[in-house]
Amino acid sequence: xxxxxxxxxxxxxxxxxxxxxxxxxxxxxxxxxxxxxxxxxxxxxxxxxxxxxxxxxxxxxxxxxxxxxxxxxxxxxxxxxxxxxxxxxxxxxxxxxxxxxxxxxxxxxxxxxxxxxxxxxxxxxxxxxxxxxxxxxxxxxxxxxxxxxxxxxxxxxxxxxxxxxxxxxxxxxxxxxxxxxxxxxxxxxxxxxxxxxxxxxxxxxxxxxxxxxxxxxxxxxxxxxxxxxxxxxxxxxxxxxxxxxxxxxxxxxxxxxxxxxxxxxxxxxxxxxxxxxxxxxxxxxxxxxxxxxxxxxxxxxxxxxxxxxxxxxxxxxxxxxxxxxxxxxxxxxxxxxxxxxxxxxxxxxxxxxxxxxxxxxxxxxxxxxxxxxxxxxxxxxxxxxxxxxxxxxxxxxxxxxxxxxxxxxxxx
Numbered sequence: 482x483x484x485x486x487x488x489x490x491x492x493x494x495x496x497x498x499x500x501x502x503x504x505x506x507x508x509x510x511x512x513x514x515x516x517x518x519x520x521x522x523x524x525x526x527x528x529x530x531x532x533x534x535x536x537x538x539x540x541x542x543x544x545x546x547x548x549x550x551x552x553x554x555x556x557x558x559x560x561x562x563x564x565x566x567x568x569x570x571x572x573x574x575x576x577x578x579x580x581x582x583x584x585x586x587x588x589x590x591x592x593x594x595x596x597x598x599x600x601x602x603x604x605x606x607x608x609x610x611x612x613x614x615x616x617x618x619x620x621x622x623x624x625x626x627x628x629x630x631x632x633x634x635x636x637x638x639x640x641x642x643x644x645x646x647x648x649x650x651x652x653x654x655x656x657x658x659x660x661x662x663x664x665x666x667x668x669x670x671x672x673x674x675x676x677x678x679x680x681x682x683x684x685x686x687x688x689x690x691x692x693x694x695x696x697x698x699x700x701x702x703x704x705x706x707x708x709x710x711x712x713x714x715x716x717x718x719x720x721x722x723x724x725x726x727x728x729x730x731x732x733x734x735x736x737x738x739x740x741x742x743x744x745x746x747x748x749x750x751x752x753x754x755x756x757x758x759x760x761x762x763x764x765x766x767x768x769x770x771x772x773x774x775x776x777x778x779x780x781x782x783x784x785x786x787x788x789x790x791x792x793x794x795x796x797x798x799x800x801x802x803x804x805x806x807x808x809x810x811x812x813x814x815x816x817x818x819x820x821x822x823x824x825x826x827x828x829x830x831x832x833x834x835x836x837x838x839x840x841x842x843x844x845x846x847x848x849x850x851x852x853x854x855x856x857x858x859x860x861x862x863x864x865x866x867x868x869x870x871x872x873x874x875x876x877x878x879x880x881x882x883x884x885x886x887x888x889x890x891x892x893x
Contacts, residue, residue, distance in 0.1 A: 482860065482861050482862035483862060484560050484563070484564070485556075485560060488555070488556060488560055492552050492556075495552070499548065504793075507794045509793060509794060509803065509806070510793070510794035510795060512537060512540055512541060512544075513533070513537055513795075513800065513803065515540065516533045516534075516536040516537040516540060517533050519536050519540075520532050520533045520536055527798075530597075530601075530800055530801070530802075531594050531597045531598060531601070532594075533800075534593065534594070534597055534800060534801070534802035535590050535593060535594050537802060538589065538590060538593050538802070539586060539590065542582075542585075542586065542589075546578075546582060553578075554574075557569060557574060558571075558574075561672065564860050565673065566672045566673050566674055566860075567671075567672060568669060568670055568671055568672055568673065569670070569671055569672075573670070577634065577671075580633065580634065581634070584630065584633060588622070592618055593802070595614060595618075596611060596614060596615065597801050597802060599611050599614055600784075600801045600805075601801055607781065608774075608777035608778050608780065608781040609777075611777045612770075612773055612774045612777050615773060615777075616770055616773070623680070623682070624682060626680070627680060627681060627687060635666050635667055635668070635670075636666070636667045637664040637665070637666050637689070638664060638665050638666075638667070639662060639663065639664060639665075640663040640664065640665055640690065644743060645695075645743050645746065646663060648743060648747055649663055649688065649746075649747065649750060650663075652747055652750060652751065652754070652842070653688075653754065655842075656754060656758050656842075658686065658754050658757060658758070659683065659684040659685075659686050660686060660687075660688060661681065661684065661685050661686055661687055662687045662688075663687070663688045663689075663690070664687060664688070664689045664690070665689075665690050665691075665692050665695070666689050666690070666691055666692065667692055668691040668692060668693050669691075669692050669693050672693075673693050673739065673858070674691075674693065674859055675691045675693040675694040675739075675740065675741075675855060675858060675859065676691045676694065677689065677690050677691065677694055677746070677749055677750060677753055678753060679753055679754070679757065686757075688750065688753075690746065693739065693740060693858075694740055694741060694746065694749070694855075695740050695741070695746065696739070696740035696741055696742050697740075739854075739858045740854075740858070741851050741854055741855070742847075744844075744847045745847050745848075745850055745851035745854065746851070747844060747847065748839055748844035748845075748847035748848035748851050749839075749848070749851050749855075751838065751839035751842045751844045751848070752835045752836055752838070752839040752848060753835070754838075755834065755835035755836075755837075755838030755839055756831065756835050758838060759831070759834055759835065759838060761831045761834070761835070768824070768827075772820065776809065776813065779808070779813075780804065780805065780808050780809070783804075783808050783812065784799070784801070784804045784808070785799070787799065789804075789807060789808075789812075790803065790804070790807070793807050793811075822872055824875075825871070825872065825873070825874070825875050826871070828875040828876070829871075829874070829875065829876065829877050832875075832876050832877055832882070833877065833882070833885055836848065836882055836885060836886055837885075840886060845886050848886065849883055849886050849887075852879055852882055852883065853879070853883075856879045861879060863878060863879040863880050864878065864880065865878045
């Protein structure tokens with residue numbers, strides 16, 4: 482945690498310096514002109530503003546990917562590797578990065594083109610149509626993510642029949658959670674960090690457990706059993722030395738054992754499902770959409786301010802994409818910081834509420850031990866400065882959560 486905090490400081494400082502240099506040297510108008518050169522090469526003139534904007538987004542993404550690559554490599558192959566979390570090879574890392582880039586551009590470029598078309602053709606009330614468009618796109622992506630996007634990057638295996646699956650289904654039924662499927666995702670191929678979450682619309686909700694969260698992964702046990710059945714006992718002489726080898730392996734495995742027991746996993750899921758039962762997910766969506774609508778409304782008021790474009794190097798034109806970039810990234814910057822702080826405060830409140838919900842399911846003790854294990858497995862730092870944590874951390878620290886849970890237990 483300390484290494485990550487120090488890294489975040491230097492990476493953030495570099496990001497600020499990079500953007501300052503870009504602004505001072507006219508990097509944004511320069512990239513816009515280069516985008517025009519690219520479209521002009523294919524005989525598309527300045528009247529094809531949307532096409533030029535799409536090229537601008539693509540070139541800007543390539544630039545930010547390249548400048549951020551050293552930082553990403555250092556974070557993954559130095560910091561994460563130093564503490565034993567990184568499981569990636571360089572080949573896997575770059576293949577994964579390329580795949581993410583292609584998928585992101587395949588989604589982002591058409592969406593950007595559609596949004597710009599609405600802004601230019603929507604008239605005085607374009608901000609309403611722009612908001613409806615982004616809302617539809619967001620809901621659509623949530624709907625297709627599980628079946629079409631997530632499997633491109635990770636392997637999702639249905640949780641096999643067994644005690645854990647039965648207990649999770651019983652837990653979901655006890656709070657009327659419309660559980661559709663339970664998956665185990667192979668997060669261990671990237672990192673040994675652990676997590677659990679749920680997603681989906683209406684009655685199509687799915688729970689996802691990272692394989693690193695499970696103390697005993699039933700998916701691996703099932704695969705091992707099938708492999709053992711296939712191999713059989715080929716050599717009886719090998720079986721004579723098997724007990725000794727197995728004992729050594731067990732000792733080694735015990736030493737490396739991480740993850741949570743079934744009771745602790747149920748407590749963690751009780752917390753996560755508490756977010757759903759208490760309406761936290763819906764509240765966050767509503768706040769996000771209200772904020773998006775407000776931002777588009779304010780953009781409509783400022784988008785024709787000629788002096789604003791001139792200040793950023795566009796004295797003779799007012800491209801819609803540049804207006805979005807200037808207003809959303811720079812003009813709204815103080816507002817975004819304030820909103821981020823308020824959302825952090827709200828998130829911390831939601832986390833305490835979800836903890837209490839899990840405790841109300843008589844899983845408070847298991848949640849405490851799970852939080853301790855996860856903090857230990859992820860090498861978290863349990864002590865935080867309260868002011869720094871209040872501004873930066875969306876989740877309360879371990880000791881804060883344990884104190885809150887202990888207090889509620891004593892109260893009961």
